[in-house]
Amino acid sequence: xxxxxxxxxxxxxxxxxxxxxxxxxxxxxxxxxxxxxxxxxxxxxxxxxxxxxxxxxxxxxxxxxxxxxxxxxxxxxxxxxxxxxxxxxxxxxxxxxxxxxxxxxxxxxxxxxxxxxxxxxxxxxxxxxxxxxxxxxxxxxxxxxxxxxxxxxxxxxxxxxxxxxxxxxxxxxxxxxxxxxxxxxxxxxxxxxxxxxxxxxxxxxxxxxxxxxxxxxxxxxxxxxxxxxxxxxxxxxxxxxxxxxxxxxxxxxxxxxxxxxxxxxxxxxxxxxxxxxxxxxxxxxxxxxxxxxxxxxxxxxxxxxxxxxxxxxxxxxxxxxxxxxxxxx
Numbered sequence: 001x002x003x004x005x006x007x008x009x010x011x012x013x014x015x016x017x018x019x020x021x022x023x024x025x026x027x028x029x030x031x032x033x034x035x036x037x038x039x040x041x042x043x044x045x046x047x048x049x050x051x052x053x054x055x056x057x058x059x060x061x062x063x064x065x066x067x068x069x070x071x072x073x074x075x076x077x078x079x080x081x082x083x084x085x086x087x088x089x090x091x092x093x094x095x096x097x098x099x100x101x102x103x104x105x106x107x108x109x110x111x112x113x114x115x116x117x118x119x120x121x122x123x124x125x126x127x128x129x130x131x132x133x134x135x136x137x138x139x140x141x142x143x144x145x146x147x148x149x150x151x152x153x154x155x156x157x158x159x160x161x162x163x164x165x166x167x168x169x170x171x172x173x174x175x176x177x178x179x180x181x182x183x184x185x186x187x188x189x190x191x192x193x194x195x196x197x198x199x200x201x202x203x204x205x206x207x208x209x210x211x212x213x214x215x216x217x218x219x220x221x222x223x224x225x226x227x228x229x230x231x232x233x234x235x236x237x238x239x240x241x242x243x244x245x246x247x248x249x250x251x252x253x254x255x256x257x258x259x260x261x262x263x264x265x266x267x268x269x270x271x272x273x274x275x276x277x278x279x280x281x282x283x284x285x286x287x288x289x290x291x292x293x294x295x296x297x298x299x300x301x302x303x304x305x306x307x308x309x310x311x312x313x314x315x316x317x318x319x320x321x322x323x324x325x326x327x328x329x
Contacts (some may be wrong), residue, residue, distance in 0.1 A: 017226035023217040025073035035193030041183040047274040050180025051156040062159040066117045071209040074219040076116035082124040083153030092141040118158035122168045136178040183297035234283040238328035248272045249321045258302035268296045286327045
């Protein structure tokens with residue numbers, strides 16, 4: 001099946017929902033080489049109505065990844081470049097005085113979209129970072145005391161440089177917890193980098209994704225149909241207890257000062273469910289939980305300074321917990 005032609009006539013059909021999402025992953029790969037885990041994470045976030053934080057050094061296609069996702073869906077998208085002088089109203093919108101009517105009218109900000117690309121979110125001070133908190137959690141913004149609902153679906157895809165880079169402001173824990181997933185975007189392998197350069201030598205322009213062959217293959221109706229199917233995926237009591245045991249183990253870890261909250265446990269259950277459905281099953285297994293544990297939990301824990309000095313990472317702590325928590329049979 002050619003998803004660029006056939007999917008349009010099947011929009012919103014639950015029977016074709018999985019095919020649309022699989023086509024979405026393949027379409028993004030036309031623009032981004034070798035970042036399959038990050039691509040899959042973005043698709044999982046769409047299924048779970050969650051937000052994504054992408055972290056990596058400059059130049060590893062974080063922004064291109066989100067732009068390719070927008071190009072491969074029929075969703076409205078806007079981009080905000082976060083800078084030290086960005087104001088909260090530059091994100092949410094503000095009241096503007098209209099001299100002709102002598103009244104104030106609301107001018108929506110870029111947050112009023114389906115897919116908001118918050119580029120280099122940790123380049124702006126906490127005051128502006130926090131302007132997204134209400135939007136991410138409540139899916140609305142309040143301006144001059146009036147709440148204004150955001151479009152549905154609404155997803156924030158934020159990129160950030162590693163926190164030790166100059167000119168960065170670490171995101172507060174409360175905001176990190178609002179991100180469903182934190183995806184690390186690593187440097188490509190040697191062969192992937194060769195493929196990237198070969199594409200550029202052949203005329204690939206990352207600023208023109210249409211010319212690169214990226215086409216819309218999934219609509220908002222497709223996403224809604226897929227979410228309906230994901231909600232039917234069975235979760236046994238044993239799997240629920242397994243998720244709880246993993247999250248509670250982070251709270252007892254001697255390497256951590258902050259463990260995973262119940263919100264994090266709920267997130268892990270949701271992402272595991274979405275991954276199970278994407279892989280073709282109508283039930284969740286322990287392997288699904290393990291597959292999504294790192295991206296769902298790594299930003300929800302905080303290392304002790306002494307553990308960090310010894311080279312311990314959030315990923316290594318979570319991997320150790322996964323190795324020790326009994327797996328249900």
